[in-house]
């Protein structure tokens with residue numbers, strides 16, 4: 001997300017008096033080319049060819065292979081006269097050594113365009129390979145904002161879950177296995193070139209992953225809407241994503257083959273991704289990355305547990321924004337003030353988390369009181385904390401973790 005003030009010299013040259021009404025800041029909206037709809041996987045061959053592929057490097061995991069999606073993708077790539085190379089050794093919360101191993105295979109096989117087909121872990125690993133192929137060094141060296149300074153190979157992403165947003169985002173999250181923390185690599189270079197969302201792929205996702213990634217999409221919508229970097233173009237996607245998750249996630253749990261609900265969750269994931277890659281995130285993600293790094297837990301489940309607590313914490317920093325969010329979630333906020341709306345939204349998120357089987361606290365996920373000091377310390381270093389609407393000290397993060405325990 002880039003916000004720019006107009007150059008002073010140009011504003012003065014035009015003789016405008018900006019003291020009367022401040023001009024809206026200029027903004028950029030990053031997004032890949034998007035192909036969306038049932039059967040859109042069939043477009044992947046043409047899409048990769050458009051990016052100049054001859055030997056595309058397909059990053060995936062064993063579950064996606066087993067579900068048959070890699071065979072289907074490979075057939076489409078061959079139809080387009082391409083010669084794919086498959087790398088399927090990615091695990092959840094991709095590890096630094098997995099990215100290094102995938103990169104070595106990429107180099108050895110003289111591949112070109114990088115394709116990620118799978119969930120957020122797969123797509124983050126694919127981005128990791130792209131980063132290493134354009135930039136010398138270790139993947140952990142690129143933590144932070146805009147550390148990827150050299151051009152990277154074209155990327156095509158095909159999501160198989162309903163939440164991560166990695167197919168459109170400028171984020172890449174990798175686990176530093178020596179320190180047991182997740183590092184966040186952020187920068188516009190990481191926005192993929194093409195995103196192909198085929199809602200058919202969502203049907204083969206296990207139920208617990210459906211719940212987790214749906215709550216992740218909800219968290220992206222809420223956090224990007226109240227982010228300090230929010231902007232009007234991202235706002236509408238964030239609000240729409242929140243509404244879609246609240247209306248359709250339960251149906252995908254009770255009627256997994258309901259195509260309408262799957263398509264709506266695929267759209268929620270996509271729109272939440274567009275929102276957060278342009279408006280960034282907040283404290284829920286900053287905290288959740290630490291828990292996920294320490295205990296290798298599903299990212300969306302941790303978010304689902306933390307989000308209601310962070311909503312309550314942020315309520316007084318930006319109450320009017322929570323009125324809009326609660327309205328988008330379908331809550332009756334007539335006559336309510338922003339803080340009341342935030343409380344209603346927090347309760348609503350918790351009820352949804354209960355309904356899709358997410359535990360009520362972090363303790364049930366294996367976090368103990370003794371882990372909290374370290375979790376709070378590393379949260380302060382996470383790039384996502386910088387756009388949280390309310391500043392947070394180490395003590396305040398400790399309190400939030402205790403409340404969520």
Ligand SMILES: [Fe+2]
Nearest residue numbers: 164216220299
């Ligand atoms: Fe997330």
